[in-house]
Amino acid sequence: MGSDNLFHKRKARKAAELVRGAATRAQSPRVLIVCEGEKTEPLYLNDLKADLRIRPAAVKIAPHNGSSPDRVVAHGRALYEEDARQGDSFDAVYFVFDRDKHPTYAAALQALNDCKAAGKPFHAVTSIPCFEYWLLLHFGFTDQPFDAAGKKSAADRLIAELRTKRGFKQYGKGQKGIYALLKDKLPTAMQGAARGLKNAAKTGEDNPTTRMHELVAALQALSET
Known part of the structure; x- marks a missing residue:
C-alpha cells in the first residue's frame, strides 16, 4: 500500500513538472541562429546575446x-527537424549568410521561401556583399555598391573600406570584441540597414544591403535587461 502511494505521488509530481515546463515554454520562445561563418558572425552574436542578458537556453x-548558403540552409533545417522530433521545435530559425561569390545564394533563398510557404518559421538574414557591410553601417549610411575589381572580390573591397574606420585598421575575419567596439553605434547601423532595404525596394539594386538589423531586433525582444 505504501509503495503504491509513493508511486502515485511520484507520478503526480512528474505530471505537475511537465505542466510547469509547458507553461514556461509558452512564455519563452526558443530561437536557432545558423551562421555561414565559423567565427566572425557567431562571435558578434554571442557578445550581443550576453550583453542583452538573454537566457542561454533561449x-x-x-x-x-x-559553408555555402545551401549548406547553411540544409544544416539549419536538419537542426530544426531534429528538435521538432523531440517534441519541442524552435519558434524561429535565422539563417545568416552572405551573397559574396556564392553560386548557391539564389537557390538557398528559394529553399527558405519554400519552407516559409510551408509554414516553417524560417528567416533569411542576408548581407550583400558580406557581413562586414553591417559593421560599416555603424559609421554612417552608405549605399555605394561594392563590386569585384581585378583580383579583389566585392567582399575584399568592402573590408578595405571598413579598415579605413577608426579602430578597424587591422580588422580581420574572426576578430574578437567587435560588438563591444561598435555597441554605442548600434542605433546608427539599425537605421542605416532599414534605410538600405527601403531604397533597394524602390530601385531594385540590393548591393549593398543587409538584414542583420532584423535579427538584432528579434534578439532585443528576448532581452532580460
Whole structure:
C-alpha cells in the first residue's frame, strides 16, 4: 500500500513538472541562429546575446564552418527537424549568410521561401556583399555598391573600406570584441540597414544591403535587461 502511494505521488509530481515546463515554454520562445561563418558572425552574436542578458537556453547559435548558403540552409533545417522530433521545435530559425561569390545564394533563398510557404518559421538574414557591410553601417549610411575589381572580390573591397574606420585598421575575419567596439553605434547601423532595404525596394539594386538589423531586433525582444 505504501509503495503504491509513493508511486502515485511520484507520478503526480512528474505530471505537475511537465505542466510547469509547458507553461514556461509558452512564455519563452526558443530561437536557432545558423551562421555561414565559423567565427566572425557567431562571435558578434554571442557578445550581443550576453550583453542583452538573454537566457542561454533561449537562443542557440550554430556556426557552420564557412559553408555555402545551401549548406547553411540544409544544416539549419536538419537542426530544426531534429528538435521538432523531440517534441519541442524552435519558434524561429535565422539563417545568416552572405551573397559574396556564392553560386548557391539564389537557390538557398528559394529553399527558405519554400519552407516559409510551408509554414516553417524560417528567416533569411542576408548581407550583400558580406557581413562586414553591417559593421560599416555603424559609421554612417552608405549605399555605394561594392563590386569585384581585378583580383579583389566585392567582399575584399568592402573590408578595405571598413579598415579605413577608426579602430578597424587591422580588422580581420574572426576578430574578437567587435560588438563591444561598435555597441554605442548600434542605433546608427539599425537605421542605416532599414534605410538600405527601403531604397533597394524602390530601385531594385540590393548591393549593398543587409538584414542583420532584423535579427538584432528579434534578439532585443528576448532581452532580460
